[in-house]
Amino acid sequence: MEVKGAKITKLAIMGGTFDPIHIGHLVTAEEVRHEFNIDEVIFVPTGHPPHKSNINMTTSEHRYLMTVLATAANASFKVSRLEIDREGVTYTIDTIKELKRMYGEEVRLYFITGADAIHKILTWKESEKLLQLCEFVAVTRPGHNKNELLWQIDELKRRYQTNIHFLEVPALAISSSNIRERIHHMKTIKYLVPEEVENYIKKYNLYEYRICLTPQEREHMCQYVSSKMSPKRYAHTRGVIEMALELAKIYQLDYDEVFIAALFHDVAKELPVQEKIALCQKYAVELDAFEALHMELAHGKLGAALLENEWGIYKSAVLDSIKYHTVGRLGMGDLEKVIYLADMTEEGRSPYKGKEQIKNLALYDLNRAMYKALSSSYNYVTNILKEEIHPITYELMAEYKPYDSK
Ligand code: NAP
Numbered sequence: 241m242e243v244k245g246a247k248i249t250k251l252a253i254m255g256g257t258f259d260p261i262h263i264g265h266l267v268t269a270e271e272v273r274h275e276f277n278i279d280e281v282i283f284v285p286t287g288h289p290p291h292k293s294n295i296n297m298t299t300s301e302h303r304y305l306m307t308v309l310a311t312a313a314n315a316s317f318k319v320s321r322l323e324i325d326r327e328g329v330t331y332t333i334d335t336i337k338e339l340k341r342m343y344g345e346e347v348r349l350y351f352i353t354g355a356d357a358i359h360k361i362l363t364w365k366e367s368e369k370l371l372q373l374c375e376f377v378a379v380t381r382p383g384h385n386k387n388e389l390l391w392q393i394d395e396l397k398r399r400y401q402t403n404i405h406f407l408e409v410p411a412l413a414i415s416s417s418n419i420r421e422r423i424h425h426m427k428t429i430k431y432l433v434p435e436e437v438e439n440y441i442k443k444y445n446l447y448e449y450r451i452c453l454t455p456q457e458r459e460h461m462c463q464y465v466s467s468k469m470s471p472k473r474y475a476h477t478r479g480v481i482e483m484a485l486e487l488a489k490i491y492q493l494d495y496d497e498v499f500i501a502a503l504f505h506d507v508a509k510e511l512p513v514q515e516k517i518a519l520c521q522k523y524a525v526e527l528d529a530f531e532a533l534h535m536e537l538a539h540g541k542l543g544a545a546l547l548e549n550e551w552g553i554y555k556s557a558v559l560d561s562i563k564y565h566t567v568g569r570l571g572m573g574d575l576e577k578v579i580y581l582a583d584m585t586e587e588g589r590s591p592y593k594g595k596e597q598i599k600n601l602a603l604y605d606l607n608r609a610m611y612k613a614l615s616s617s618y619n620y621v622t623n624i625l626k627e628e629i630h631p632i633t634y635e636l637m638a639e640y641k642p643y644d645s646k
Contacts, residue, residue: 248279248343252350252377255323255332258285258303259416260441261310262433267411268379272352273316275407276377280316281352282339283307287323287330290365298446300324309436331365336373349374350405355389358404361396368400375403381412423447426552442556451496451555458499461551465503469510477506479586480579487578487602500553501561501579508542516542523549530630537630540566567630568614570639577606584613592616611640 254269261283269281285303297303304324311317322338323330336349355378361367378389386408393404414432422429424447429438441447453461466474484502488495508516513535520527520538523545531537544559553559561579564572568580585599594616601609614637621629 248347250276250278250348250350251339251343252276252278252281252352253335253339253374254281254283254352255335256283256286256353257289257297257416258283258307259298260303260419260433260437260446261307262414262416262419262437263431264381264409264412264414266310266314266434268352268407268409269317270314271407271409272350272377272379276350276405278316278350280318283311283317283319284323284335285319287326288328290329290331302440302444302446306437306440309440310434312436333364333366333370333373336370340373350377351375352377352379354378355380355384355406358389358392358396371396371400371402371404375405377405377407379407379409379412381415382408382410384408420447426451426554428552428554442554445556451494451500451553451558453496453499461500461503465507468507473506473510475588476586477503479588480505480582483586483599484578484582487582487606490603491574491578491606493575493578497555497558497575498578500547501558501575502582504543504547505562505565505579505583506539506543507546508539511539511542519545534630537566540564567632568610568636569632570635572610574606577610578602581606581609581613584616592620605643607640607643611637611644614640 252269252272254265254272256265258265265283269283272278273281285300285307287300301324304319304321307319311319322335326334332351336351339349340347351374353376358376358378361371361376364370378393380386380389386406390406393406396402396404419429419432422432423441429441433441465477469477481499481502484498485495487493488498508519511519516535516538519525519542523542525538525541525545527538527541531541541563544562547562548554548559557573557575560569560573561576564576565579565583569576572580581598581602585595585602589595594612598609598612598616601612614633618629618633618637621627
């Protein structure tokens with residue numbers, strides 16, 4: 241990598257695992273940039289640090305891309321692949337030497353890192369040389385024992401004639417482990433990481449959590465759902481739960497995920513239209529053109545929005561199975577198919593031609609059952625109700641048709 245543009249005389253290096261990067265890191269980097277009049281802050285996600293096993297670490301590519309997304313809006317921030325692309329164990333001294341080569345020997349380097357690193361600095365590779373080549377900025381989060389750190393800094397400065405700075409950053413009350421923990425416990429991380437990073441984490445299901453409901457939570461959810469619907473609709477919901485859990489055993493799906501998806505699939509179905517419209521606005525629910533004209537189809541997306549925003553559950557497989565149980569979508573996962581089929585075949589649903597066949601097929605081939613279910617819906621809407629059907633149905637029937645002739 242060659243360095244282009246205006247001459248850089250002061251460069252700060254923000255080294256860390258960034259698993260994931262959060263607002264605390266960004267505030268820290270900006271604070272250092274301002275405090276020390278830095279030209280550029282370069283974020284260097286770690287590769288294979290010497291003191292850690294990589295077993296539980298998110299892949300370097302994910303950590304790198306999240307760092308890129310988080311820093312893109314600040315012209316003074318850059319991200320380097322130096323460490324993640326380096327083979328073997330990565331040592332800070334090698335990174336610093338490489339940056340000196342790239343930016344010129346005269347560039348003044350500041351290495352920003354957590355205060356804990358300072359306590360261990362003398363165990364790092366070529367630590368004395370490192371202390372000569374760059375100045376350290378030790379940042380602490382609230383609650384850190386400052387006195388001990390300041391004593392340590394004085395000691396290092398005296399012994400190695402080096403410059404070590406200390407900065408207390410209140411925003412570092414946030415930590416990566418805390419973010420991971422929050423995701424694990426299905427708590428929101430909104431405003432703790434940049435929105436782009438939040439979306440990236442969701443998209444790739446990083447820090448994947450398992451929903452684990454207590455009997456009380458399950459009961460509480462049931463009360464909430466039943467309060468939103470008539471006894472008849474709730475009886476249907478219980479039927480969907482029963483059928484979906486039967487399918488969950490066959491297809492080895494997570495019990496709590498299936499339970500929640502089935503429980504919430506119709507939670508918004510009987511809400512008055514005005515309330516549906518208001519909720520769409522409140523939770524920025526995007527309806528397609530057909531759904532906007534047929535508000536009776538909006539309850540899938542609305543149900544998912546209620547579960548996400550009022551219950552803080554954002555497991556995408558669960559939300560998608562609620563969102564798309566009305567008309568389906570291309571490339572549905574097993575949980576989505578299970579909810580779709582359980583909705584069509586639960587015991588209490590009035591009998592219709594083909595119901596038993598779809599139910600029996602669902603027990604051993606979800607795709608064949610999907611084709612029959614879609615054909616049945618198509619027939620019911622277009623030939624019996626004589627209404628317009630959602631255009632996705634044609635594409636879905638084409639997607640599942642090959643399974644029918646197997
Ligand atoms: P880490 O495991 O990611 O972090 C340890 C603690 O320090 C965490 O509480 C972390 O908070 C905080 N922290 C780390 N970097 C930070 C930063 N730049 N700004 C604010 N807080 C930060 O990181 P680490 O293992 O201590 O490594 C930090 C840097 O030191 C990396 O660049 C690493 O390569 C380098 N290092 C080099 C050697 C060596 O060369 N021998 C040995 C150890 C470390 P969060 O969890 O919230 O990030």
